[in-house]
Amino acid sequence: xxxxxxxxxxxxxxxxxxxxxxxxxxxxxxxxxxxxxxxxxxxxxxxxxxxxxxxxxxxxxxxxxxxxxxxxxxxxxxxxxxxxxxxxxxxxxxxxxxxxxxxxxxxxxxxxxxxxxxxxxxxxxxxxxxxxxxxxxxxxxxxxxxxxxxxxxxxxxxxxxxxxxxxxxxxxxxxxxxxxxxxxxxxxxxxxxxxxxxxxxxxxxxxxxxxxxxxxxxxxxxxxxxxxxxxxxxxxxxxxxxxxxxxxxxxxx
Ligand code: F6R
Numbered sequence: 001x002x003x004x005x006x007x008x009x010x011x012x013x014x015x016x017x018x019x020x021x022x023x024x025x026x027x028x029x030x031x032x033x034x035x036x037x038x039x040x041x042x043x044x045x046x047x048x049x050x051x052x053x054x055x056x057x058x059x060x061x062x063x064x065x066x067x068x069x070x071x072x073x074x075x076x077x078x079x080x081x082x083x084x085x086x087x088x089x090x091x092x093x094x095x096x097x098x099x100x101x102x103x104x105x106x107x108x109x110x111x112x113x114x115x116x117x118x119x120x121x122x123x124x125x126x127x128x129x130x131x132x133x134x135x136x137x138x139x140x141x142x143x144x145x146x147x148x149x150x151x152x153x154x155x156x157x158x159x160x161x162x163x164x165x166x167x168x169x170x171x172x173x174x175x176x177x178x179x180x181x182x183x184x185x186x187x188x189x190x191x192x193x194x195x196x197x198x199x200x201x202x203x204x205x206x207x208x209x210x211x212x213x214x215x216x217x218x219x220x221x222x223x224x225x226x227x228x229x230x231x232x233x234x235x236x237x238x239x240x241x242x243x244x245x246x247x248x249x250x251x252x253x
């Protein structure tokens with residue numbers, strides 16, 4: 001079932017309120033975070049409301065899904081940079097509790113093992129926030145990634161490099177590899193929330209709806225999660241059958 005909101009701002013209002021309620025109920029919540037255009041209004045709204053409400057974020061821990069191999073944390077296209085720009089620098093998190101894979105790490109293999117372990121040692125993810133690629137990737141788990149995968153290095157598909165080229169001046173600068181949490185790490189989160197907005201996500205949402213659970217469509221694994229929440233705006237829902245859609249109640253803001 002897809003929860004359908006009128007537009008990205010309505011989704012941002014809803015998720016911001018939901019995250020704030022989670023943190024109030026459990027101040028040491030562990031969040032799995034995503035980057036990308038879809039997340040920008042969500043982080044902007046959350047940061048604004050958290051500031052207005054003087055929300056205490058000092059015990060919250062976050063783990064990001066992924067990072068490009070070869071980009072340093074201060075590279076403007078790195079996901080570390082993105083997170084600081086869109087969220088971490090806007091509100092009072094404890095910097096010691098914010099974790100992202102390091103794209104410049106000398107021993108990437110060792111880092112991957114440590115990253116998945118670290119999530120477990122932190123008590124596991126309470127909520128994993130996800131976007132989705134036009135090929136169905138979640139994190140950077142591209143089609144045909146094993147559903148048993150942990151944090152690992154991936155070669156980015158041509159589709160993903162083209163999609164993400166819009167953030168780079170020159171498309172050849174898009175890294176060819178990334179580090180990503182694995183599908184198993186994502187599936188172990190207590191709740192998963194996948195968000196898709198815009199007409200350009202309509203086809204992948206229809207693919208998700210009609211696809212069996214298959215490694216060729218990575219997001220399809222979420223159908224086996226005990227608490228999946230799939231949130232779309234009307235544009236991303238435009239190719240879905242009516243029986244798949246549940247109109248969302250507006251969140252007061
Ligand atoms: C990014 C990530 C990716 C994106 C996906 C959608 O951390 O994990 O899976 O969520 O590529 O990106 P946007 O939102 O830019 O369409």
